[in-house]
Amino acid sequence: MxxxxxxxxxxxxxxxxxxxxxxxxxxxxxxxxxxxxxxxxxxxxxxxxxxxxxxxxxxxxxxxxxxxxxxxxxxxxxxxxxxxxxxxxxxxxxxxxxxxxxxxxxxxxxxxxxxxxxxxxxxxxxxxxxxxxxxxxxxxxEPTRSPTPEEAKGLNLMRGLVRIGQQVSAKLDGRPYDEMIADNAEMLAASHLAKHDKPAEPGTSSHNYYSSTQLSDAPLPQTIVVAPVPNPEPRDRKPITPRISASFVADFMLDRRTVDRRPSNKPLFSDLASNYLAVRTSSKSGKNKDISIAENRLNLFVELIGDHPVDTYTATDLQAFIELLKHWPSNAKYRPAHLSAREIIASNQPPRFKTLSRKTMEEGYVTAVRAVMNSGQKAHSYNSPSIGANLTYPDSAAASVPTEPLGYEKTKKLLDTGVRTGLLDNAMLPLLAFMTGRRLGLLIHLKGTDFREKYKGVWVAQTSGIVQVDGVWKRIPIKTDASATFFVIHNFLAEIGFVQWAQERGDEFLFGELMRLADPSKSASSYMSRLLGKAKVKEARGEVFHSLRGGYISETGDQNIEKRDRMLQVGHDVGDDEHDKYGFRTLTEKKARLLANLPLNPEIDLSMYRGLDFDKLAAAKRARGRTPKAK
Incomplete structure (x- = not known):
């Protein structure tokens, strides 16, 4: 402390x-x-x-x-x-x-x-x-007077509360703490208050005074929020309700830009952040929006918490950052450029605009700060203040919404609506996700040369992870290296002629209209969201395009495909234990053949895909960026 x-x-x-x-x-x-x-x-x-x-x-x-x-x-x-x-x-x-x-x-x-x-x-x-x-x-x-007997009782009360608060603060900061006290703080505080909850003597003051120049065994003030003690019996007077005075302010509630910090010769956070971003930039091909987003979030941390030597930060600084972020608008359009970060936060109290979700706050903002704090440990010989930090997130931060299955009827409506729009991406991207379990970002980058007959009668697709766009080599936005392994194409896609048509495209992108856009992945996600709306199948926040991937994983599980094979097919990292990591990191012929011939669900009619003209679908243009009206 x-x-x-x-x-x-x-x-x-x-x-x-x-x-x-x-x-x-x-x-x-x-x-x-x-x-x-x-x-x-x-x-x-x-x-x-x-x-x-x-x-x-x-x-x-x-x-x-x-x-x-x-x-x-x-x-x-x-x-x-x-x-x-x-x-x-x-x-x-x-x-x-x-x-x-x-x-x-x-x-x-x-x-x-x-x-x-x-x-x-x-x-x-x-x-x-x-x-x-x-x-x-x-x-x-400001000399103090000697405390009255009632004030002395108040001091004893405060000592007990402070002791509890000290352990709670230590727990929040990630320091060693007394589990018995910290984990039962509210109960202990209530019991301690009940013991001292007696009527004040006539003529005494309700304020507590304490001379800090007297060497005492009393612990230093810490903050603790104490629940009012319920009165077991009716009383004539009003019960005493504990109040937190102005001096009882938690460390993370202070302006962390100006709090005293110990001297240090370690680099400033901003210097480490610049190096961290430079290393990430050099490892990417071309402009990367993730780095730009991380840069903005790191600058926000410096603006709100201050630019200090990296080893002088504590878990309290991260907690303070979270405390401020709970009022940060999630939509950038509600963050006026002419206002400072603190002015934006102040203007959104109480929240008028939607704030960050728990996942975005934790994995987007706080994780970026922790990554910078950790990045210089070896070069500059210090222990990162983020290691072991036990952070608390506000309940006002919306929890992540789990993906929900679409169900058979909704899946059929989505596929049917996609075909009727007359656009290749609307027609085939949902079907590919439904029949392969692969992510949208990978599917839109498929080329004809990615398709091949791996085993006799078994077609697969595989991307190297690196593609050439407008003469520049770029990495496909795949999530893990496992996503670069081949995946099996269901024989239904060969039956309707899609695999043969894809191979005829050669080195061209199958979804060329999408790939001409500035951000193909973002645009594809937006188009698929609109398609869900057009099909009128989205009734819950968890019903999204990604539901098709989850549906494939569930369906293959229901058809007794082993977990490891399902993970390889959808591009997940293999193995919960060492045993699962041995053997080939790709599907064997036997397992691939099972996936290629997986029985189709009779509840989902796919007849609308037979006889499609894929050249005509690929040549169709999306009018002014919007989905054509379904016929």
Whole structure:
């Protein structure tokens, strides 16, 4: 836990070089100018108090100084505050040394939540003293009075809640935590509140006061949302409802661009992101929209969370990113270019526009950030802050909608409607998906040369994964290398003459009209979606073109085709265990022959495909990008 995040004073990180020199005497020798005084330096118009830990508790001349910003104020006032903080620091040093001698250093370490992520475990004295000094500065400016008995009870109540909150925060950050406490936080908090839920004494205040300059065993404040305790018996007065005060703000709710971070010589996130994108770009042939999308998402992370040394991020930064993304419009047209990212997010609260789905948020945005954080570990010797991060996603992020089967009647209507439009892609892409189980992105890139008679009477199709479009070699948008293996063409496609017609096309694309478009895969997906609408078979979000692929997998399973053979046919990676990975990575003749002659489902009439003129279908043009009216 970075303890400096919970205090009200912001410590400047961009201090001048002279702030590194603590001693006024040393600084006079170096800079030949008047000193601000012992323990006191200036950064522009701001004074900073700084001091090093004594060597006996882990400090020394080579250690980093503890800095506390005093703000812009008169020199005399800054001098008095520095003297006060110096006296407090010496008291803290003695207390730490005493507890170390008593072998109770671990107790103090627990007070500051253990070592921060990425920090050494022995760095807790620095964090602990920083906290006490910042709290001491606050108390010096706003002295507190002694708590009343009722306030003392409130402090005991808060200590218990804070202890629970500390473990919940550790769980969210991916740090070690007490499972008994974190996993039962609400129940424990409710029980603790019930124990202290007693009427206040007459004349006492309902506010709690605590002087941070007093060394206490109380843990530092953490955030926890506590459910109101149900009253077991009726009462005359209103029950006490726990409220989270303004100071109780979770770390991930803070502006992560300005929170204090430890010094680091590791590269900035933006530098690693640039290298990461450059490597991905160099591995692709031509312009790649996925890289462009990733670039926009990485820039969004920097804009929202800040550009920091990569090893200073924590799981809290990722959680903060998610917290902001839950208001990010999913449609780019609702993100005006003249507004900043935070302005766009603020304008969508409460959401007026549809926000990101859980899958897009997790696999699209957060995964891109994690990939960059992980990319420089070996070259720059650091542990990625994303490893082991236990992140929570908002319930407002829509869950992925599972693909649903179309059913026999809907499948027949879709195929029939596709044929009646008179367009080759509408007629044949649904049938190919229905009879091969292959993805749309691969099917639209098929050429005549991809078809061959693998075994006597058994036709297959196979793409190399690389095709030439307008004189430029490009990779087909296949999902895995397994998609580049051959797949069996059902004999029905040979019976209707489609296989023979395809071979006659030679090195031409079968769906040439689609391949002339700027983004064939995206256009094909759009056209197939329109076709589903035209056939009036889409009654649920899960009923999509991809349902045909799922239907093929289910149908072959119902006809006792082994799992491994089904996976090879549809282009899935083979094997749940090592045994499945042995043998040929393609279908044998026996298995291929079974698939080629798989009995057709009698519930689905395919007679509309017999006697089709494929040349006529291929020559038909889509009017103004829309599907012709079915005849």
């Amino acid at each position: 970075n303890v400096s995040r919970i205090v009200s004073l912001h410590v400047q990180s961009d201090v001048s070089p002279d702030a590194e020199v603590i001693s006024a005497k040393k600084r006079n020798r170096k800079l030949k100018k008047r000193s601000s005084g012992l323990y006191l330096v200036r950064s522009g118009s701001i004074y900073l108090f700084q001091i090093r830990l004594p060597k006996r508790i882990g400090g020394g001349a080579g250690s980093r100084p503890i800095r506390v910003s005093l703000g812009a104020l008169p020199h005399q006032e800054a001098r008095e505050l520095a003297d006060t903080l110096a006296a407090l620091a010496r008291t803290v040093f003695k207390e730490i040394e005493k507890r170390m001698a008593e072998d109770n250093g671990a107790d103090l370490a627990n007070i500051v939540g253990g070592a921060a992520e990425g920090d050494a475990e022995d760095d807790w004295p620095y964090e602990f003293v920083s906290l006490i000094l910042k709290a001491g500065l606050f108390d010096a400016r």
